[in-house]
Amino acid sequence: MKKSRSIRLALLGSATMVLAACGEDDQVPKDAKFFSDVKDCAGVYSESVCLDAKTQSERDYLAQAPRFSRKEECEKEFGAGNCETPQASTVSSGGTGFFMPMMMGYMLGNMMGGNRFNAPVYRGVDNSAVMARNGKFLNVGSFAGAGASSATAFRPATQVTPVSRSGFGSKAASYRSSSGS
């Protein structure tokens, strides 16, 4: 026999991980800080701002966090032990038969123009702190250890040197065609 015995897809098709597109730009405000709960946050912002950000981030988490039909697929993206099944009471639609990364807290900061910025933060591979933004995962920092999630255990990512981008892709743009053949 020359054909595959069976084919299973981990990412594509009905098992596809759903990334929410939020349609905003990729920017994370420079003053954005990680908070694990309102108590952490209340030393920096007022308690009502902290509570609003937490509530909004939790809502975003349930609506937009990546979902996986199998635990191992989720753990491939986010690391062993970092995925869970949400409780039925917290999910409004789609049932609970899937796995999501764990929300460890939220980023809160100020956008240009004065609006607040907030977003849920997940634990990723190697205790990294991961935030989804515009369909992409951003590494916003790291946690000090496996059990650690408080604001004091959080280390923001340091940008080594200014990063330039768009150094690849110009040829494809000039030909306006597929790169494949």
Next chain:
Amino acid sequence: MATPRPDWREHVERDLGFVFHTIDGAPYWDETAFYRFTAAEVDEIEAATAEVEQMALALVAQVVKTGEEAYERLRIPRAAWDAIQGSWQAGEKNLYGRFDFCYGGEGPPRLLEYNADTPTALFEAAVVQWDWLEAVSPGHDQFNSIHERLIDAWRKFGLGRERLYFSSVKDHAEDGGTIEYLRDTAVQAGLVTERIDIEDIGWNGRDFVDLGNRRIGALFKLYPWEWLVTEEFGAPLLSGVTKVIEPAWKMVLSNKAALALLWEMAPDHPNLLPASLEPGGIEGKRVRKPIYSREGSNVQVLEAGGGVITETSGAYGAEGFVYQAFTPMPEFDGNYPVIGSWVVASEPAGMGIREDSTAITRDTSRFIPHYFE
């Protein structure tokens, strides 16, 4: 002719995640027909694939050994020579490639070209036609163990827990679908994967980085090497700071001048067509192809006297041309099929058939499933 499954669109989108079945409003995946082969025919294609792949690898060894003169004939920029030699001598593994054969069941399969660096139509061949056969005629066999072989091949790359970034151009459904499928097979092989658009790759002066400024240590790029090396970040990429798949030595094979060098190395081989870099090097009716081109652009069919019989448009050809003896394409009901025969880790793995209503296969061709008995 065949009756398509009534719900095929919904099925392939929902269950397989196959979204580029229709391109610019025209059908691409086409199950109103299929090709039926005999086992002997499939064996012949498989054997030809193995044979030509071995010749191709021998050519890379010869080019690396010859050096400057060979690279210049292949129009490979000087900046890339060291990376080609280094990756070949280090034994860097390759994942895949697709040979396009002209084959109608009479006479041996003849190599039209080798898509060694950025072959596509992979997901269709590996998964969609397999799924089609399981639905319509599961008792039949198909030359297609691409999926299993890809998963197996990933395990042998020695990447460990290194994150492997899959990259292609932004906003291109077909390339994006191919990348996502390859990533799927890598995940199943236990690799840690990420996805990044090629335009989003960052360079911080020391490393390539992702949008979170994490180092990119390994990159699978569905983007031609010959473009990468001429772009802004080409120099650091060639320095070897990131492991790249396909490896740099695939540049030797991903340009059509290699067809002429293959013919010089193995003249009169039954699976090759006469090919030359000289306009007068091929007698009789011939096809002129740009050394670097994609999707059938800028191809001319020339008569013995040199007059143009047909040609396709495009923006390629600046690096020169290769001339290949014309071979009539087999015709079935006014359609011209090309056999896309896959190698995974340099082993024959399966095939996909693309069909066009003209004798030059372009990106508007349709993918037709097959089986054999």
